[in-house]
Amino acid sequence: MQTTIFVSANKMERNGRIIDARYDLTNEQLGKQLYEEGHIEGAIFWDLNDDLSDMTRNEGRHPLPSKEQLQQLFERSGLHVNDAIYIYDQGASPFATRAWWILHYAGFQHAYIVNGGYQAMKAAGFAISEEVPTFAPTTLNLQWNDEILLKRSDIVRVVDEKANVTLLDARANVRYRGEEEPMDAVAGHIPTAKNYDWEQLREGANLVITSSLLEKVKKDEEIIVYCGSGVTATPVYSILKQAGYEQVKIYMAGYSDWVKHEPIEIGENL
Structure with missing residues (x-):
């Protein structure tokens, strides 16, 4: 099982996939705005409400999406199970950890949370971009960790x-x-x-x-x-x-x- 979960920006593989999970519980549009203003080059954006929750369900305030919905998210994001995946938020926040937990639940073994978040990656020399990257969709055969939920x-x-x-x-x-x-x-x-x-x-x-x-x-x-x-x-x-x-x-x-x-x-x- 995966034991290294938190990584510093200086120790990231430069060819890994990157997910921007910035969000603010008091301003639901802030994460999207920050992403549009500038994000780590190559990063896709996952929104807490739109992607990491199913707000139509009646299981608490941020209901977990179904396995089918999550698989669709991973596949349209172009992820492969063996990808090195790095998730950042604004740093010391619970949004990258929510995204990481969901990937962990789905059986991804090489997903990591970037400690220090966006600013740490910027300081480590990662390029900033306003361009929204596109990736070819994938088809995944997932092994879910049902016992942790x-x-x-x-x-x-x-x-x-x-x-x-x-x-x-x-x-x-x-x-x-x-x-x-x-x-x-x-x-x-x-x-x-x-x-x-x-x-x-x-x-x-x-x-x-x-x-x-x-x-x-x-x-x-x-x-x-x-x-x-x-x-x-x-x-x-x-x-x-x-x-x-x-x-x-x-x-x-x-x-x-x-x-x-x-x-x-x-x-x-x-």
């Missing part, structure tokens, strides 16, 4: 059975504790879940492995990461995989799905 019913079973599994909530601590909730109808968290705010992984424009995260979870236990809508859980997931954790899964629909159907908990689980 969990549904609400799986989480219900974990909670009800008090299984030896760590649920890890990647949202801000005030939302987890139930003190504030700007997006969902009810504040709190999934029962039994612990909290690790994904933003603690940010160091400048990089996402880094932290001792506080490694102390929160053990390598020999199953870890299920979730957030509000399946975006900010992906930095925690990818950092844990980079650190060599093997039993990591994700509840992509997240709290925004759970809270509509199941009871919640407030306070802190240590």
Whole structure:
């Protein structure tokens, strides 16, 4: 299985495929605007809402597209399973990690997140272009990693059975504790879940492995990461995989799905 996930711009293969995943949750058009104004030469653009989510589905705020939709995205992007694929966003953000997780779910073994994002690649000498590249479509035979994607019913079973599994909530601590909730109808968290705010992984424009995260979870236990809508859980997931954790899964629909159907908990689980 892939263990190197985050790479620096200086260590990229110059002939790899490049994906621009820049986005802003408070300004949904910003990523597209930035791409049009200038992107790394040869990069295609994947939008969080249009490409990496299916906003017509009712599974949280950023529902994962179907396998068929994702395969179509990969094929019209001209990707091959063995391509070296480098994904960047604005740096220390959860959008390149969301795109990486989706490729990982689809069985791509050579996809990487560029730490430092767009500015790091620019500083490393990658050319900037306004031209939108085109690639010949491909036909893919994908081997999906179904075991890493969990549904609400799986989480219900974990909670009800008090299984030896760590649920890890990647949202801000005030939302987890139930003190504030700007997006969902009810504040709190999934029962039994612990909290690790994904933003603690940010160091400048990089996402880094932290001792506080490694102390929160053990390598020999199953870890299920979730957030509000399946975006900010992906930095925690990818950092844990980079650190060599093997039993990591994700509840992509997240709290925004759970809270509509199941009871919640407030306070802190240590």
